[in-house]
Amino acid sequence: MVTVISVIGGSEIDEDTEKKAIEIGRLLARNKLAVSCGGLYGVMEAVCKGAKEEGGLTIGIIPYKEKSAANQYVDIAIPVPFSQGRNVIVVLSGDVVVAIAGKAGTLSEISFAWIYGKPIVALTGVEGWSSKIAGQKLDDRRTDLIHGAKTPKEVVDKVLELLKSKKPKGYSFDEK
Amino acid sequence: MVTVISVIGGSEIDEDTEKKAIEIGRLLARNKLAVSCGGLYGVMEAVCKGAKEEGGLTIGIIPYKEKSAANQYVDIAIPVPFSQGRNVIVVLSGDVVVAIAGKAGTLSEISFAWIYGKPIVALTGVEGWSSKIAGQKLDDRRTDLIHGAKTPKEVVDKVLELLKSKKPKGYSFDEK
Amino acid sequence: MVTVISVIGGSEIDEDTEKKAIEIGRLLARNKLAVSCGGLYGVMEAVCKGAKEEGGLTIGIIPYKEKSAANQYVDIAIPVPFSQGRNVIVVLSGDVVVAIAGKAGTLSEISFAWIYGKPIVALTGVEGWSSKIAGQKLDDRRTDLIHGAKTPKEVVDKVLELLKSKKPKGYSFDEK
Amino acid sequence: MVTVISVIGGSEIDEDTEKKAIEIGRLLARNKLAVSCGGLYGVMEAVCKGAKEEGGLTIGIIPYKEKSAANQYVDIAIPVPFSQGRNVIVVLSGDVVVAIAGKAGTLSEISFAWIYGKPIVALTGVEGWSSKIAGQKLDDRRTDLIHGAKTPKEVVDKVLELLKSKKPKGYSFDEK
Numbered sequence: 001m002v003t004v005i006s007v008i009g010g011s012e013i014d015e016d017t018e019k020k021a022i023e024i025g026r027l028l029a030r031n032k033l034a035v036s037c038g039g040l041y042g043v044m045e046a047v048c049k050g051a052k053e054e055g056g057l058t059i060g061i062i063p064y065k066e067k068s069a070a071n072q073y074v075d076i077a078i079p080v081p082f083s084q085g086r087n088v089i090v091v092l093s094g095d096v097v098v099a100i101a102g103k104a105g106t107l108s109e110i111s112f113a114w115i116y117g118k119p120i121v122a123l124t125g126v127e128g129w130s131s132k133i134a135g136q137k138l139d140d141r142r143t144d145l146i147h148g149a150k151t152p153k154e155v156v157d158k159v160l161e162l163l164k165s166k167k168p169k170g171y172s173f174d175e176k
Numbered sequence: 177m178v179t180v181i182s183v184i185g186g187s188e189i190d191e192d193t194e195k196k197a198i199e200i201g202r203l204l205a206r207n208k209l210a211v212s213c214g215g216l217y218g219v220m221e222a223v224c225k226g227a228k229e230e231g232g233l234t235i236g237i238i239p240y241k242e243k244s245a246a247n248q249y250v251d252i253a254i255p256v257p258f259s260q261g262r263n264v265i266v267v268l269s270g271d272v273v274v275a276i277a278g279k280a281g282t283l284s285e286i287s288f289a290w291i292y293g294k295p296i297v298a299l300t301g302v303e304g305w306s307s308k309i310a311g312q313k314l315d316d317r318r319t320d321l322i323h324g325a326k327t328p329k330e331v332v333d334k335v336l337e338l339l340k341s342k343k344p345k346g347y348s349f350d351e352k
Numbered sequence: 353m354v355t356v357i358s359v360i361g362g363s364e365i366d367e368d369t370e371k372k373a374i375e376i377g378r379l380l381a382r383n384k385l386a387v388s389c390g391g392l393y394g395v396m397e398a399v400c401k402g403a404k405e406e407g408g409l410t411i412g413i414i415p416y417k418e419k420s421a422a423n424q425y426v427d428i429a430i431p432v433p434f435s436q437g438r439n440v441i442v443v444l445s446g447d448v449v450v451a452i453a454g455k456a457g458t459l460s461e462i463s464f465a466w467i468y469g470k471p472i473v474a475l476t477g478v479e480g481w482s483s484k485i486a487g488q489k490l491d492d493r494r495t496d497l498i499h500g501a502k503t504p505k506e507v508v509d510k511v512l513e514l515l516k517s518k519k520p521k522g523y524s525f526d527e528k
Numbered sequence: 529m530v531t532v533i534s535v536i537g538g539s540e541i542d543e544d545t546e547k548k549a550i551e552i553g554r555l556l557a558r559n560k561l562a563v564s565c566g567g568l569y570g571v572m573e574a575v576c577k578g579a580k581e582e583g584g585l586t587i588g589i590i591p592y593k594e595k596s597a598a599n600q601y602v603d604i605a606i607p608v609p610f611s612q613g614r615n616v617i618v619v620l621s622g623d624v625v626v627a628i629a630g631k632a633g634t635l636s637e638i639s640f641a642w643i644y645g646k647p648i649v650a651l652t653g654v655e656g657w658s659s660k661i662a663g664q665k666l667d668d669r670r671t672d673l674i675h676g677a678k679t680p681k682e683v684v685d686k687v688l689e690l691l692k693s694k695k696p697k698g699y700s701f702d703e704k
Contacts, residue, residue, distance in 0.1 A: 079620035085261035092607035111284035255444035259609040268431040437613035463636035
């Protein structure tokens with residue numbers, strides 16, 4: 001099975017955040033990690049763009065019926081026309097969750113990651129919930145923290161570290 | 177159409193929070209407001225219990241297939257076996273949302289209320305997200321705040337104030 | 353807990369089917385059975401109209417975010433903005449399912465009723481799937497049949513018979 | 529974007545149906561078409577097995593939270609823990625739908641394919657709904673038929689014909 005990293009974050013982002021999201025996409029793909037996201041714009045488009053620059057595999061869990069609603073860098077569009085219910089699927093599709101900026105939709109996904117026990121790496125130094133929530137506990141029953149990371153490289157290094165206990169597998173479909 | 181107040185909050189609560197949730201249920205029912213909630217335990221059971229003490233109408237949006245999973249104070253069980261996706265429905269079923277304590281699941285519902293433009297009244301002075309989040313903006317595009325309220329009476333007074341612009345209607349099914 | 357009958361059927365119906373759906377709504381309400389449906393038009397509106405004529409309780413599981421999308425005879429609107437995923441909830445909200453005419457959406461609900469073990473009473477003598485499917489087995493693992501019924505009275509008599517083993521309770525919210 | 533064929537069908541199948549499902553998986557992969565399915569057993573496992581024998585790409589839309597619930601031939605597991613609501617996603621993930629045998633769950637997916645305007649190719653000569661429904665209209669508003677096909681080769685030939693108007697693209701992730 002392909003190891004997938006869910007990337008969550010704002011659909012409207014500033015240029016600095018966009019650059020960082022693209023770089024995170026590149027680094028994930030270089031490490032043979034597939035990217036899953038909400039399939040639309042802002043962080044979602046940037047991370048897919050970066051991943052495709054490095055020949056990565058991108059999955060877009062879009063909240064519409066039509067696959068054509070996905071951004072142009074999505075390889076596999078999964079339509080989940082369930083309004084914010086689609087956020088559940090974005091989170092569950094990943095083995096680790098990366099949060100980049102984001103508003104209320106991203107906060108709901110952070111909440112779900114916590115509930116489902118998905119480790120979260122949150123980019124700090126950008127506007128939005130990924131910064132505000134880094135280092136916090138979301139639930140007193142759990143001792144885990146959301147892991148803050150200051151740069152794209154730190155984010156992906158932390159992802160790789162978190163995956164170690166999970167035996168990630170790179171994807172490859174033409175090896176036969 | 178019946179005016180419905182969604183009540184969200186923790187499934188594991190202390191005695192003080194339980195008393196307050198019961199009292200909120202009573203006050204909502206006395207004001208002819210139906211109560212919707214997740215249909216299970218903790219805040220959900222307490223608010224339904226209070227509502228039934230005053231002859232109220234209670235709706236339980238449960239995350240299981242079997243209606244029998246609802247707590248004993250639920251009149252109408254709506255099974256939504258969509259894991260955390262059911263939280264979307266809990267929020268949308270209400271005209272106003274009341275938050276009482278709560279952990280990550282409640283935080284996801286607070287996020288959805290914000291996204292869908294549902295006003296939130298958050299009980300303060302209890303443990304959990306309703307206290308932590310009161311008075312905060314969840315999204316910079318919106319100017320609205322989550323309204324904090326210190327007592328059950330303050331909570332319901334605020335709910336009634338928020339409903340004024342919405343022309344709430346009491347429910348009554350046997351008027352014919 | 354209130355006993356609820358899910359009524360499924362076409363959103364575009366002829367006059368004869370409409371009359372029968374209204375009559376079924378009336379008979380369900382007279383028997384103190386609440387009605388759940390998709391909350392929109394055609395069979396859904398007709399059965400709610402009939403139920404309200406007799407002071408019944410009507411629940412509309414609508415596939416939109418806004419409660420105002422429900423037809424005017426819906427007391428409790430439950431927004432489930434999950435496209436056809438909402439059909440799952442329509443079926444699960446009932447203790448027995450009544451099918452009246454209907455196209456592909458109704459057929460999906462008939463399938464779900466079968467999967468979830470909900471007994472189905474299907475009106476015959478009208479166009480659409482309720483007639484075509486009556487008396488058939490949907491799944492070879494189950495021995496149950498979909499029960500065909502020729503008139504509104506026969507439909508509701510069959511519903512009452514099917515409920516006997518379930519100890520239905522009438523609803524009443526103002527008894528205190 | 530990758531062209532994806534949704535394959536729907538029974539989770540319990542006889543040996544003949546299994547062989548045909550494996551062959552359909554092989555033929556789809558040989559034509560560079562990715563396969564999407566419910567990710568579990570029976571037809572779902574057989575079609576993934578066949579696809580992987582030919583180096584194909586397989587997507588499993590599983591109705592559980594844990595990706596590990598997918599069968600061993602699934603490359604990308606998308607958890608959709610929404611009970612039968614997951615069937616909506618199975619259908620929407622494909623550009624064309626192939627039906628192989630199947631019981632009530634498959635019938636719900638056939639209904640959804642119709643509603644969403646996805647062309648269906650149904651294998652005949654096997655037990656279950658794919659045979660029973662082939663050549664039927666599911667909805668009188670539409671003139672389209674479900675296309676019956678007698679052999680795996682006929683199924684995939686029909687799929688390719690249906691895709692022509694859609695400009696299918698093969699998938700390839702390592703071309704850079």
